[in-house]
């Protein structure tokens with residue numbers, strides 16, 4: 001039965017173009033398709049004909065090298081090239097009329113002002129900072145919207161990144177560098193800590209395979225517990241720490257080495273480095 005127009009009419013899924021469909025864009029396409037977004041409402045670009053063919057085969061979506069045509073077709077235009085490829089892509093798009101469209105950029109460090117400068121126009125824009133666990137649907141994405149973005153467009157941008165994980169809106173674009181330092185780079189910090197635990201375990205006598213299994217499962221267990229529990233992190237830590245016990249002994253060493261100060265220092269330099277790299281793009 002056909003549903004008549006008006007209040008009951010189902011909203012058509014947005015037409016989304018991914019310009020520069022590499023690793024990240026492909027995670028987003030996979031996430032959207034898994035959520036039932038029709039393949040016909042998605043298209044992608046790459047420069048290499050073989051890569052375009054691979055996109056068509058893998059996802060069943062239209063894929064070619066025509067950025068201008070894809071942007072003109074789409075309601076949401078996702079700029080997914082590397083930051084250093086962004087200026088060239090925007091120059092290609094300068095002739096496209098972005099009125100009524102939403103531009104979403106994932107390019108690390110590229111501000112909305114810089115993108116507007118390269119495009120020669122100021123469309124409604126969302127800047128996103130996802131991270132690599134997006135590949136398996138466990139990403140953490142910081143989002144910032146320019147004032148011209150409508151509530152409906154905000155919801156669409158949010159749905160796009162929620163297809164690959166969790167999202168958080170920022171009121172201040174300047175905080176995007178902090179999101180990059182915390183969530184963008186964050187997976188590497190956890191890997192480094194797990195590597196250190198694994199090396200220490202081997203040093204103390206465990207074989208490498210056993211150390212790896214225990215370290216990874218402990219990390220997964222701790223994160224899952226934090227995720228499912230109503231208690232805050234400090235309380236969860238206290239629950240593992242008996243007075244005078246093994247955990248207390250180890251934590252005292254972390255404290256003596258000023259773990260909190262070290263983490264603050266590391267994230268501060270990462271934030272500052274993000275700002276430097278952003279300035280270099282300008």
Ligand SMILES: NC(=O)c1ccc[n+]([C@@H]2O[C@H](COP(=O)([O-])OP(=O)(O)OC[C@H]3O[C@@H](n4cnc5c(N)ncnc54)[C@H](OP(=O)(O)O)[C@@H]3O)[C@@H](O)[C@H]2O)c1
Nearest residue numbers: 020022023024046047048080081082083107108130131132
């Ligand atoms: N990967 C992540 O988890 C992650 C996290 C946060 C932010 N980001 C951001 O996401 C962006 C993409 O990262 P990525 O890891 O997905 O990089 P990537 O795999 O290199 O993807 C970029 C793609 O853009 C294509 N490309 C370059 N110039 C093009 C043009 N003019 N027209 C059409 N396609 C073009 C390239 O393919 P061809 O050479 O075939 O054209 C390449 O596959 C970056 O800006 C990065 O800062 C990524």
